[in-house]
Amino acid sequence: MKYPRGIKKSYEQPQENTSYGNRGMTLEKEINLTNEYYREIDLAYIYKKPTPIKITKVDYPSRKQAIIKEAFFEMPSTTDYNGLYHGCYIDFEAKETTSRTSFPLANIHHHQIEHIGNILRHHGIAFLIVRFTTLNLTYLLLGSDLLEFLDHNQRKSIPLAYFQEHAFLIKDKLKPRVDYLSIVDQIYGGVTK
Amino acid sequence: MKYPRGIKKSYEQPQENTSYGNRGMTLEKEINLTNEYYREIDLAYIYKKPTPIKITKVDYPSRKQAIIKEAFFEMPSTTDYNGLYHGCYIDFEAKETTSRTSFPLANIHHHQIEHIGNILRHHGIAFLIVRFTTLNLTYLLLGSDLLEFLDHNQRKSIPLAYFQEHAFLIKDKLKPRVDYLSIVDQIYGGVTK
Numbered sequence: 001m002k003y004p005r006g007i008k009k010s011y012e013q014p015q016e017n018t019s020y021g022n023r024g025m026t027l028e029k030e031i032n033l034t035n036e037y038y039r040e041i042d043l044a045y046i047y048k049k050p051t052p053i054k055i056t057k058v059d060y061p062s063r064k065q066a067i068i069k070e071a072f073f074e075m076p077s078t079t080d081y082n083g084l085y086h087g088c089y090i091d092f093e094a095k096e097t098t099s100r101t102s103f104p105l106a107n108i109h110h111h112q113i114e115h116i117g118n119i120l121r122h123h124g125i126a127f128l129i130v131r132f133t134t135l136n137l138t139y140l141l142l143g144s145d146l147l148e149f150l151d152h153n154q155r156k157s158i159p160l161a162y163f164q165e166h167a168f169l170i171k172d173k174l175k176p177r178v179d180y181l182s183i184v185d186q187i188y189g190g191v192t193k
Numbered sequence: 194m195k196y197p198r199g200i201k202k203s204y205e206q207p208q209e210n211t212s213y214g215n216r217g218m219t220l221e222k223e224i225n226l227t228n229e230y231y232r233e234i235d236l237a238y239i240y241k242k243p244t245p246i247k248i249t250k251v252d253y254p255s256r257k258q259a260i261i262k263e264a265f266f267e268m269p270s271t272t273d274y275n276g277l278y279h280g281c282y283i284d285f286e287a288k289e290t291t292s293r294t295s296f297p298l299a300n301i302h303h304h305q306i307e308h309i310g311n312i313l314r315h316h317g318i319a320f321l322i323v324r325f326t327t328l329n330l331t332y333l334l335l336g337s338d339l340l341e342f343l344d345h346n347q348r349k350s351i352p353l354a355y356f357q358e359h360a361f362l363i364k365d366k367l368k369p370r371v372d373y374l375s376i377v378d379q380i381y382g383g384v385t386k
Contacts (some may be wrong), residue, residue, distance in 0.1 A: 025237040043313045049269055054242040054263065068246065082275065088318030118238045123280030127350055130242040 025137070027096045027131045028179070031081065034176035038085075039059035044181060046083030046090055064075075077117045079126070085181060088188070089124035091116070092180075094143055096131045102157035113150065116143040120163050125188065129170070129180055132160065140183045195231075199266070210352065220289045220324045220331070220371070224274065227369035228384070231278075237374060239276030239283055245269055271308045278374060282317035285373075289324045295350035296323050299315070306343065309336040318381065322373055325353065332360035334374045 025033075031048070038044040057070035071128045079093040108128070109187075119126040126143035141158075145166045149158055168183045196346035218226075224241070231237040272286040286309075288300045301321070311318040319336035334351075338359045342351055361376045 001284045039311075042311075042314075045308070045315060047319075050243040050245040052249075053246050053264070055246075066266055068261065071246070071264055072262040073259055073261070084282045084284070084312055084315050084317045087282070089277045089280070091277070115238070118232075118235075120276055121235075122238060122240075122277050122382070 004086075016061070023042050025177070027129065030096050030177040031129065031180075034178045034180070035081070035083075036182065037176040043081060044085035045091070046081055048081050048083065049076070065143075075109060075111070077111045079112055085125075085184065088182070089119070091124055091126045092129055093117045094129040094131075096133050098134050099157070100132065100133075100134050101161070102159045102162070103132075104157045106156065113146070117147060118148070122142060125184060127180075129178065130163065130167070135160075136172075137163075138170045138178060139163045140170055140180055141167040142187070174177075199288075206275060206305075210355075211221055218370070220287050220322065221273075223370040224287050224322065227371045228274070228276075229375070230369040237278035239274055239275050239278065242269070242271070248347060268302060268304070270304045272305055275374065278318075278377065282312070283317045283377070284312045287322040287324075289326050291325075291327050292350070293325065293327050293353070294355070295352045296325070297350045299349065306339070310340060313337060313340070315368075318377060320321070320373075322371065323356065323360070328353075330356075331363045331365075331371060332356045333363055334360040335371055335380070 014084060028048070035046045036047070037042075052074040054074050055068055055071045057068070059067045059069050061067060066138070081094065082089070082091045084090065093100045093108065093112055097107065099101050120143050128141045128143070128146055129138065130141060131138040134157050139165045142165060146158075149162060149166075168184055168186065170178055170180055172181050206319045207251045223239070228237075228239045228241070231239060245267040247267050248261055248264045248360055250261070252260045252262050253261060272284050274287065275282070275284045277283065287299065288296070290296050290300065313336050313341045321336070321339055322331065322333040323334060334356060339351075342355060342359075361379065363371055363373055363376055368373050
């Protein structure tokens with residue numbers, strides 16, 4: 001396939017991308033597998049929301065078939081994952097960074113921060129899962145600690161030290177890969193931080 | 194625009210479609226407005242999930258722009274709407290039928306029924322909103338009553354009489370249009386059915 005001016009390329013579904021960091025899987029793929037595992041063992045029903053797309057042109061080559069011929073990615077207004085765990089509403093966003101020192105806040109849109117605030121105010125559980133891929137460290141940062149940081153800082157990134165102090169390290173496991181619900185249990189299941 | 198063999202046509206976003214029944218708005222559009230209203234008054238944070246789409250080709254005419262050139266609709270594995278209300282996980286599917294006598298079950302996929310069962314078992318609130326457009330009647334049918342019907346019937350549709358007996362009529366209002374949370378309050382807020 002020709003890539004005129006080097007800018008045209010074929011597209012792979014995000015979950016099929018491979019970063020070759022952390023056992024060759026993206027955080028998104030690992031979280032999807034984790035959520036599948038949680039469903040298999042009937043523990044929790046948490047899903048990734050589809051990417052919002054604005055469709056502008058569709059062809060119908062037959063009555064039963066529709067092919068989207070033109071569409072555009074839209075900015076998500078909420079977080080990527082939500083669902084149900086032990087009667088609790090769970091809501092989170094997952095992000096990777098290659099930085100060794102801080103998590104750039106440009107990764108999180110204003111709407112998403114607002115959304116996390118709404119969820120907390122209405123008694124849902126909201127958090128970020130942030131992976132420092134180069135360091136191979138994955139943290140769960142509670143929404144309240146994210147908002148706390150934003151309230152008291154003008155910085156454009158959250159230093160690794162803030163994660164070390166306030167967030168919870170999610171240890172690598174084989175199954176499930178990113179066992180974030182064990183952290184939720186730790187936090188909300190009576191064990192104090 | 195030419196429509197070769199009458200099967201090619203331009204596409205409008207589902208929420209822009211107009212049925213000219215019920216004050217010219219589809220149920221989906223009315224529920225979206227209702228959810229917006231609930232957010233405006235800080236009552237509940239319930240969103241429609243984006244339609245799942247499998248992207249197979251993307252062009253990048255510039256570094257910042259991506260145009261999807263080929264994609265396909267995928268079958269949703271869960272329901273269309275979910276979110277948070279008073280600390281409760283809310284999950285539902287909304288469907289219209291032009292039938293005057295029954296709601297065709299072909300409207301609800303097997304995966305969605307399974308999903309509703311999962312949500313109920315894990316203490317979420319799950320239901321259908323069904324509008325009989327010709328009769329201009331909109332019902333909230335609890336997930337438990339849907340599963341009860343399916344357990345005891347081999348029928349391919351749920352008769353209107355079952356809705357009249359087991360479901361809750363959502364009265365037309367101006368704002369919000371489809372005030373389904375007032376029914377949730379009735380059911381779960383202490384008022385018995």
